[in-house]
Amino acid sequence: xxxxxxxxxxxxxxxxxxxxxxxxxxxxxxxxxxxxxxxxxxxxxxxxxxxxxxxxxxxxxxxxxxxxxxxxxxxxxxxxxxxxxxxxxxxxxxxxxxxxxxxxxxxxxxxxxxxxxxxxxxxxxxxxxxxxxxxxxxxxxxxxxxxxxxxxxxxxxxxxxxxxxxxxxxxxxxxxxxxxxxx
Numbered sequence: 001x002x003x004x005x006x007x008x009x010x011x012x013x014x015x016x017x018x019x020x021x022x023x024x025x026x027x028x029x030x031x032x033x034x035x036x037x038x039x040x041x042x043x044x045x046x047x048x049x050x051x052x053x054x055x056x057x058x059x060x061x062x063x064x065x066x067x068x069x070x071x072x073x074x075x076x077x078x079x080x081x082x083x084x085x086x087x088x089x090x091x092x093x094x095x096x097x098x099x100x101x102x103x104x105x106x107x108x109x110x111x112x113x114x115x116x117x118x119x120x121x122x123x124x125x126x127x128x129x130x131x132x133x134x135x136x137x138x139x140x141x142x143x144x145x146x147x148x149x150x151x152x153x154x155x156x157x158x159x160x161x162x163x164x165x166x167x168x169x170x171x172x173x174x175x176x177x178x179x180x181x182x183x
Contacts, residue, residue: 001113001180004030004069008076008087015119015154018161020075022170023117023150027177029073030065034086037062042092052096059093067103071113071180072144074135078120078128083135091138110143113180115173119166121155148173 005024009016012035037058045052066072076083083091097105116135118128128151139146150173152166153159160166 001070001183002030002068003027003071003073003177003181004032004065005073005075006066006087006090007031007033007035008074008084008090009033010035010084010086011077014077014157015152015160016075016077016117018154018158019119019150019152019166019170020073020117022167023073023173023177025174027174027181030069032062032065034062034084034090037086039086039089039093041089042095044095046095046099051099055096059090059096062090063093063097066112067108069112071115071147071177073115073117075117076131078118078122078124078131081127082131094142106142112142113145113147114139115147115177116149117152117170117173118149119152119154119160121153121159124151124153148176 005020007017039059039062040055040057074087076087079085082088094105097103116132118124118131120128132149136146150166150169153163
């Protein structure tokens, strides 16, 4: 099974990425850093004649990568108690893919398994739960299996490495991903 990690952080080597490194250790993973992609915000044209218009950015190449993989791992810091702006812009564009005749997007996404990795500094094991629920609703709408999540505490660089519980949870996720990648 092919695994794709989608990183939403605007900061290279931030706490969410460090937590993901533990989850991904020794695995074959395709890494997509949304901060390095030009993905424009959605312009809602669902109800306009002609629908969504093509946008000259990196969304199409990114969504093609998503469709080529079986397992998706959404890695984001907890920014103002939600996913990062880059991650939100990417997910918002799914509205466009749902109406894109090149894909049967919802059906293709329904075959995917999803995980979420989040790091935040303000009591994230409680305050990130609405974000986890948001991802759950997104995955439910798309018919995707939500297979698990890891939440860690970290604000300043490398704080996450001191969160023993999060590092243990990431190691458990690593074992789970190893098992499914072999199948």
